[in-house]
Amino acid sequence: MEHAQLIxxxxxxxxxxLILYGILSSLRGKELFIRRLAGIDAxxxxxxxxxxxxxxxxxxxxxGGVEIETFQALAIASYVARLAARYRNRVIIxxxxxxxxxxxxxxxxxxxxxxxxxxxxxxxDVRFLSGSQFAYASGVIGIMNRERxxxxxxxxxxxxxxxxxxxxxxxxxxxxxxxxxxxxxxxxFIAACDYTIIGxxxxxxxxxxxxxxxxxxxxxxxDYSKIALAAFTLAGMIVATLATRWAELNGLLKFLTGGQ
Amino acid sequence: xxxxVESTILNIALMALCVLVSVIFLGILxxxxxNLRMRVIMxxxxxxxxxxxxxxxxxxxxxxxxLRNRYLTPFLNPIGDAVAVMAAFTxxxxxxxxxxxxxxxxxxRREGWGNSVVFFISMILMFVVTLANHYAxxxxxxxxxxxxxxxxxxxxxxxxxxxxxxxxxxxFSLLAFFITSAAYRxxxxxxxxxxxxxxxxxxxxxxxxPVGMWLTHWIPDxxxxxxxxxxxxxxxxxxxxxxxxxxxxxxxxxxxxxxMALRIWLSLxxxxxxxxxx
Numbered sequence: 001m002e003h004a005q006l007i008x009x010x011x012x013x014x015x016x017x018l019i020l021y022g023i024l025s026s027l028r029g030k031e032l033f034i035r036r037l038a039g040i041d042a043x044x045x046x047x048x049x050x051x052x053x054x055x056x057x058x059x060x061x062x063x064g065g066v067e068i069e070t071f072q073a074l075a076i077a078s079y080v081a082r083l084a085a086r087y088r089n090r091v092i093i094x095x096x097x098x099x100x101x102x103x104x105x106x107x108x109x110x111x112x113x114x115x116x117x118x119x120x121x122x123x124x125d126v127r128f129l130s131g132s133q134f135a136y137a138s139g140v141i142g143i144m145n146r147e148r149x150x151x152x153x154x155x156x157x158x159x160x161x162x163x164x165x166x167x168x169x170x171x172x173x174x175x176x177x178x179x180x181x182x183x184x185x186x187x188x189f190i191a192a193c194d195y196t197i198i199g200x201x202x203x204x205x206x207x208x209x210x211x212x213x214x215x216x217x218x219x220x221x222x223d224y225s226k227i228a229l230a231a232f233t234l235a236g237m238i239v240a241t242l243a244t245r246w247a248e249l250n251g252l253l254k255f256l257t258g259g260q
Numbered sequence: 261x262x263x264x265v266e267s268t269i270l271n272i273a274l275m276a277l278c279v280l281v282s283v284i285f286l287g288i289l290x291x292x293x294x295n296l297r298m299r300v301i302m303x304x305x306x307x308x309x310x311x312x313x314x315x316x317x318x319x320x321x322x323x324x325x326x327l328r329n330r331y332l333t334p335f336l337n338p339i340g341d342a343v344a345v346m347a348a349f350t351x352x353x354x355x356x357x358x359x360x361x362x363x364x365x366x367x368x369r370r371e372g373w374g375n376s377v378v379f380f381i382s383m384i385l386m387f388v389v390t391l392a393n394h395y396a397x398x399x400x401x402x403x404x405x406x407x408x409x410x411x412x413x414x415x416x417x418x419x420x421x422x423x424x425x426x427x428x429x430x431x432f433s434l435l436a437f438f439i440t441s442a443a444y445r446x447x448x449x450x451x452x453x454x455x456x457x458x459x460x461x462x463x464x465x466x467x468x469x470p471v472g473m474w475l476t477h478w479i480p481d482x483x484x485x486x487x488x489x490x491x492x493x494x495x496x497x498x499x500x501x502x503x504x505x506x507x508x509x510x511x512x513x514x515x516x517x518x519x520m521a522l523r524i525w526l527s528l529x530x531x532x533x534x535x536x537x538x
Contacts, residue, residue, distance in 0.1 A: 003330070004317045012518070017451035019519045023528065066347070068517045071524065098354030099347050124361045134431035146372050160435060167438040181513040183506055191446035192438075199509035203516025214528050218519045225515050 012233075015225040021220020026213040032220050039177050039195035040208050041151075043076075046085045046175045050150035056090035056125075058149040060140055060165060062106070062156035062180070063133060065097040069181050073156035074100070075206045076179070078107045080153055085115035093126045094143060096136045101128040137161035141168040154178040154193070155202070158185045166192035179205060302527040309525040311339065386424075389415050460497060467494020 026032055050057045064070030069081045081091045092106060096099045098202070105126040109147040112121035129139035141164065144152065152169040154162065162178075169176045170192050178189035179197030189196045197205060198221065207215030242249065265271055276309055287315025328473060349397060362376035364485035392399055400411050433505040450454045472490040479489050523529040 003315075004319075009317055015515060015518055016522055019515075019522055068457055068520045068524075071529075072520055075529075094393045098350035101354050102350050102355065124357075124364060126357070127361055128357050132428065134428045138427075138431050142372075142375075149418065160432065164431070164443055167442055181517070183509055183513070186509075187446075188442060191442040200512030200516045203513070203520055218523060218528075222512075222515045222519050226511060227513060229515070 011229075014228060016219050018224040018228060019218055019221035022219070022224060023214055023217035026217025026220065030217075032213075032216045034204060034208055034216065034219055037197065037201055037205065039179060039197040039201070040205050042175075042195045043080060043175055043209075044083060046151040046153070046177055047080060047087070047089065049175055051084070051087040051089045052148045055150035056092055056147050057084055057151045057153065058092045058094070058140070058144060058147070058169075058174075059155070060094060061100065062154065062158040062182075063096055063136070063161075064156040066099050067157070069157045070097075070100055070201075072203055072206065073179075074104060074107055076155050076209070077104065077153070078111050079206075079209045082115050083110035085112040085117050085120055088117055088120045089121065090120075090125055092143060092147060092149070093139050094129050094136070095126065096129065096131060096133070098128055098131075101126060132221050133159065133161055137164045140165055141209055142169055144172055144174070148172065149174055152193075154175045154180070154189065155197075156180065158182050158189075163188040165193060169193075237245040305527055306525065311335070317369075386419055389419055392416075463490060463499055464494045466490040467492075467497075 047057060057080065059080055061070055061073040061077065064073060077091070077093060084091045091108065093104045095104055105123065108126055109121050112118050125137075125142075127134045138159075139167075143149070144165075146169070147174070149169075152165070152174045154165060154176070158165075158180050159182065160179070162182075166176060166178065166189055176193040177195045177197070178193040179202040180186065180189065180207075181199065181202055183199070186196065186198055203222070204219045206212075207219045265274070289300060292300070311332065315330070315336065318332065358379075362379050364370075365373045365376040366380075383503070389412070392412045397410050397412050402410060447454070447458045447461065449458055466475065467490040472494075476489040476491075479485050486494070520529070
């Protein structure tokens with residue numbers, strides 16, 4: 001097992017401190033702004049369209065097990081479910097992990113209850129399909145075709161099955177929104193989905209949706225961290241360049257100072 | 261760190277004790293006021309989350325570890341095992357859900373109910389054959405020669421290698437067709453960005469295949485125009501345009517993940533299953 005070096009402690013410590021500072025300043029009432037995210041704005045449109053068509057919505061959390069990315073995906077699923085519950089529409093959540101199955105079921109139940117329609121919740125809409133990647137993929141495309149879903153949401157960690165899911169959704173004419181931190185799958189989603197949320201936007205989605213001061217502060221804290229990391233990188237580049245070109249620079253310095 | 265306990269009775273007693281303690285703890289948790297329950301969950305989350313950072317960060321040879329003994333490290337595997345055991349409890353719930361959904365499909369004669377029948381047959385058959393293969397491979401008769409499989413082993417091999425693995429490969433191979441149709445849509449030149457994407461993709465693809473290299477092989481290696489050989493240009497695009505962009509995105513992802521982890525650890529997370537609505 002690897003252990004930390006001082007630099008790890010320093011970087012993680014500074015980033016964590018900046019994030020907590022962002023949260024604290026937001027809680028103290030500081031006005032914070034997040035730019036518009038087209039993909040997140042489109043969620044309401046997709047749910048509305050599915051409701052108008054009288055067809056269900058599918059929300060896949062991908063290959064997510066108990067990990068941060070899946071929790072973020074479930075937070076978005078919860079928001080989608082609350083919107084759908086308001087219109088008494090169904091949200092089908094197929095999962096690959098049994099632990100996530102129990103959490104997703106609870107999140108969906110709560111979402112319908114909070115929207116004031118607990119009777120609209122159907123426990124069988126949260127489905128554990130399989131623990132195997134491609135069995136899961138074929139299960140999901142089966143659901144898409146049989147249930148004739150009108151909107152697909154793909155949020156969470158995905159691998160090779162991403163394009164299988166997104167292209168099937170495209171072929172049945174569903175409006176599709178995807179968001180993942182799995183960088184290799186982003187091009188596939190961009191090619192096959194109507195809206196794609198990339199990288200850090202995925203983690204900013206819950207702040208954008210909730211406008212909760214803790215979330216907003218956290219996103220602003222992330223921005224402070226990125227500025228700090230960029231400054232650190234720039235300083236590293238300058239020092240590394242100076243170190244490799246030291247002889248030339250020394251010569252130039254001597255020339256400029258008249259050979260002293 | 262912990263030696264396996266050989267006694268069956270002791271094992272069963274320990275398991276029963278664990279279940280009993282869990283039931284009592286959950287019972288108490290359900291019956292205390294919501295505020296207190298929230299506080300207990302927050303404290304437990306914080307303590308549980310503290311272990312891994314401490315294990316990772318506490319340095320050697322300091323006042324915290326004077327004997328250069330990482331006293332938290334030996335607990336890594338037992339804690340991982342405990343988490344796996346807790347996760348294993350949910351497998352039963354998942355399978356129950358699967359059975360309920362498919363039983364309902366059959367009882368209500370929903371569209372595709374035949375698939376649900378196939379699901380039950382496959383599940384039971386695979387379950388029985390796997391158990392038989394593990395515990396009683398010579399159930400009906402023994403292998404007559406070296407390398408020969410018994411009927412149970414043959415049945416398992418047919419079902420696992422012949423059906424399951426083949427089906428997995430079949431679904432994976434669908435990807436080839438989907439990549440073609442997605443690439444066709446992505447590369448339709450409608451805007452300046454799409455044209456740039458198309459040009460970049462073409463150069464990278466040509467740089468990876470012999471015909472691409474052949475097309476520009478006439479540019480001498482020593483020439484200042486060597487940069488325009490497809491393999492060199494492709495390498496440059498991948499290393500200087502693609503990779504920095506990917507790393508830039510990953511920076512944001514990692515910082516975002518750290519922020520989310522902090523919010524969960526410190527019980528600051530809101531929304532859905534975290535206790536307050538969006």
